[in-house]
Amino acid sequence: MNQGSKPRTRRPTLTPLRDDEDAALDGLERLLAVERFAAGLDHVHWFANVGRPLEATDIRAAENYLTAMGAVDVTIGLVPDWEAAAEAGESPGFNTPWWEAEEMLRAGLTAHALEIVDESEFNLALTRLTERASKSATMAAEEAIALSGVSDPELIRAAAGGAVQACHLRALVDLATESVGDEEIREEDLDAENDFGVEDEAGEGSNHAFVHKFALFEAGRWPISVMGGTFHLF
Numbered sequence: 001m002n003q004g005s006k007p008r009t010r011r012p013t014l015t016p017l018r019d020d021e022d023a024a025l026d027g028l029e030r031l032l033a034v035e036r037f038a039a040g041l042d043h044v045h046w047f048a049n050v051g052r053p054l055e056a057t058d059i060r061a062a063e064n065y066l067t068a069m070g071a072v073d074v075t076i077g078l079v080p081d082w083e084a085a086a087e088a089g090e091s092p093g094f095n096t097p098w099w100e101a102e103e104m105l106r107a108g109l110t111a112h113a114l115e116i117v118d119e120s121e122f123n124l125a126l127t128r129l130t131e132r133a134s135k136s137a138t139m140a141a142e143e144a145i146a147l148s149g150v151s152d153p154e155l156i157r158a159a160a161g162g163a164v165q166a167c168h169l170r171a172l173v174d175l176a177t178e179s180v181g182d183e184e185i186r187e188e189d190l191d192a193e194n195d196f197g198v199e200d201e202a203g204e205g206s207n208h209a210f211v212h213k214f215a216l217f218e219a220g221r222w223p224i225s226v227m228g229g230t231f232h233l234f
Helices: 017-039 056-068 082-090 096-113 119-147 153-182 209-218
Strands: 075-078 223-227 230-233
Touching (some): 017 119, 017 153, 056 209, 082 153, 082 223, 096 153, 096 209, 119 153, 209 223
C-alpha cells in the first residue's frame, strides 16, 4: 500500500429484501393451504363406510400409507363393527414402534414448518383447524355409533380424536412441504435403526404417509392402529 493512499473500506453484506419477501409469501401460501383444507372438513363423510368390505381404493390408500411408513410384513385387516373397533383401540398389543415412527415424522414436519411460518401463526392455524375438525368429526362419530346401537362415549372420543389427529398431521404436511423439498435430508439425520418412517421423511408432500392416512378418513374409514403385524382398518 502506498503511504499516501487511503485504506479501502469493505462494504457490509446486505441480505436482499427480495429473499425476505419471498419467505413471507411462502409462509402465507402455506397458511392459506391449511385454511383451505380446514374449510373442506365439513364436507368429509366421516365414518360413513366403517365396517363395510374394503374397496380397491381403500386398499390402495392403506397400502400407500404402509409403504410410505416403510412398513414390512404388515397386512391389512378389516375391523367389522364398532364393538370390534373399541377392542382394537384398547388392545395392549398396540405397536409402540409404529406410534414412535409417526411421532418422529410429526416432529420433523413441525420443525420444518416453523422454518417457514411464524410460530404464533402456526399455532393459531392449527388451533382453528382442530376446532373445526373436532366439531365435524365428533358429530359424525356420535351419529354413526348411535345408528349401530352402541352407546359408548369413550368410543366416540376415540374415533373423533383419531380423525382430528389425522387432520392435524395432514395440515403439517401442507405447512412443511416446501421446506422439506428445499434441501436434501441426509439419511444419517434419520433414525436408521427404525424401519418405520424412514422412507417418507424426505418424500414429496403428496406422497407423505399422513396424506394417505387422511385419505382413509376421507373415504369414510377409521385407520385404528397397527398391532401384531396387522393394520386394523375399520
